[in-house]
Amino acid sequence: MNTPEASSRLASPRINPSIAHAAAALGSGPLTEPSLRAHIFPLFSRILQRPGIYLANHSLGRPLDQMSADVQAALDAWYRDMDDAWGPWLDELHTFRNNIASLLGVSRADAVVPKSSAGQGLRAVLNALPASTPRILTTRGEFDSIDFILKTYHHRRRADVTWIEPHTTSDHPPRFHTDDLIAALTREHFDLLVVSPVFYATGQILEDLPRLIAAAHAKNTLVLLDCYHAAGVIPLSLESLNTDFAIGGSYKYTRGGPGACWLMIHPRHLTPERDNTNHEPPFRTLDTGWFAKRDTFKFERPATPLLAPGGDAWMEATPAILPLYQAKSGLELTLALGVERLRAYSLEQLAFLEHALHQRNVPTRRGGASPEGSGAYVLIPHADTSAFCNRLKSHNVIADARLGHARFAPDILTTRDELTRAAAIIAECLH
Ligand SMILES: Cc1ncc(COP(=O)(O)O)c(C=O)c1O
Numbered sequence: 001m002n003t004p005e006a007s008s009r010l011a012s013p014r015i016n017p018s019i020a021h022a023a024a025a026l027g028s029g030p031l032t033e034p035s036l037r038a039h040i041f042p043l044f045s046r047i048l049q050r051p052g053i054y055l056a057n058h059s060l061g062r063p064l065d066q067m068s069a070d071v072q073a074a075l076d077a078w079y080r081d082m083d084d085a086w087g088p089w090l091d092e093l094h095t096f097r098n099n100i101a102s103l104l105g106v107s108r109a110d111a112v113v114p115k116s117s118a119g120q121g122l123r124a125v126l127n128a129l130p131a132s133t134p135r136i137l138t139t140r141g142e143f144d145s146i147d148f149i150l151k152t153y154h155h156r157r158r159a160d161v162t163w164i165e166p167h168t169t170s171d172h173p174p175r176f177h178t179d180d181l182i183a184a185l186t187r188e189h190f191d192l193l194v195v196s197p198v199f200y201a202t203g204q205i206l207e208d209l210p211r212l213i214a215a216a217h218a219k220n221t222l223v224l225l226d227c228y229h230a231a232g233v234i235p236l237s238l239e240s241l242n243t244d245f246a247i248g249g250s251y252k253y254t255r256g257g258p259g260a261c262w263l264m265i266h267p268r269h270l271t272p273e274r275d276n277t278n279h280e281p282p283f284r285t286l287d288t289g290w291f292a293k294r295d296t297f298k299f300e301r302p303a304t305p306l307l308a309p310g311g312d313a314w315m316e317a318t319p320a321i322l323p324l325y326q327a328k329s330g331l332e333l334t335l336a337l338g339v340e341r342l343r344a345y346s347l348e349q350l351a352f353l354e355h356a357l358h359q360r361n362v363p364t365r366r367g368g369a370s371p372e373g374s375g376a377y378v379l380i381p382h383a384d385t386s387a388f389c390n391r392l393k394s395h396n397v398i399a400d401a402r403l404g405h406a407r408f409a410p411d412i413l414t415t416r417d418e419l420t421r422a423a424a425i426i427a428e429c430l431h
Helices: 017-025 033-039 065-104 118-126 144-155 178-187 209-218 310-314 322-337 339-359 385-394 416-430
Strands: 112-115 135-139 160-164 167-169 172-175 192-195 222-226 245-249 261-265 378-381 400-402 405-408
Touching: 017 033, 017 322, 065 112, 065 261, 065 322, 112 118, 112 310, 118 144, 118 192, 118 222, 118 245, 118 261, 135 144, 135 178, 144 160, 160 178, 178 192, 178 209, 192 209, 209 222, 261 310, 322 339, 339 378, 339 416, 385 400, 385 405, 385 416
Parallel strands: 135 160, 135 192, 192 222, 222 245
Antiparallel strands: 112 261, 167 172, 245 261, 378 405, 400 405
């Protein structure tokens, strides 16, 4: 086995030629349905055979045809080359780290560490905090996995967690206010703030992140952003935003299936130099294993663990390889199309869907105060969302629901015709 040095330098993403060619054929202007139909739809011939109108793209993204070819290539290398398959497998590990770093706006590939879940990324950070019972500030709006982990640490007294409540009124979904978080940070000391820039249940985009992060840092509080509903949806520049840590994964907006998740550690925490806080960088996590060793394949066993430099010190035991291949094509397509264009197109589609629903007297909501302040889906409030979604499913419209709202997310494969038909079916199922 030989391992490529996980280089810290970010390379331009390497894109599969068929994806690069299709993206280039779109030109550099805004995405349009005719151009997507002509050039991008053919990359999805397999999933587009599926009947029905799929509006749960915020839940499980639709894979490219290339996805199964990529996974097959990883398996072929194993059958063909046995131990030598580690060469291409570890190259792919580096490519994944590099491409996620590009997606997040981070300048070092090794700032990204692969994880099998976002929750695993959170635990690696919790297990790196120097305090034995770190004080954590979070919100009631974090996804179940994150909430459950924080509650478990809290109940086992491995963390002392404070939860910020949302503001609720009858005319919009529960909303979180940045000022409430800042007030808590100012009142008391916390070691870590855990918060989503886009909330999973409502799609609310948390306002004024730079001010929140500055307020946290002014009080020596580190910031971990759960970017699961943000990465691939809104343009991110996590390094210039000064986010200390971020977690996320590939099975929604980047079409990568489960298991291909990540933890981002801000590059300033990866160098031996001190930053301007009082923390002791570089952080060391207890979640470790032989891929974090200074020289994994030398098999040396000094009494004191010697860690690899930079972000490689955050690696763990033998990494899962197939999820990297599963995530490859969707990530490449996202990077080739560009998140800014994807976001502009998503806002157009959501406005179109909302208009079609309003014409049929279906009330809609957004998580934030405006479409621009909301993520990739429209909400419809309902007293019995699971019955509503089941009724929709029986009419071949696929959506899902959280906290009293059904969620509807078109993607680049959704046509205006589908949105118009979906609006009519939704109205029929609602009234
Ligand atoms: C905001 C958010 N975080 C995390 C996750 C997934 O967490 P995990 O990978 O720990 O299962 C999801 C999944 O829906 C999510 O929406």
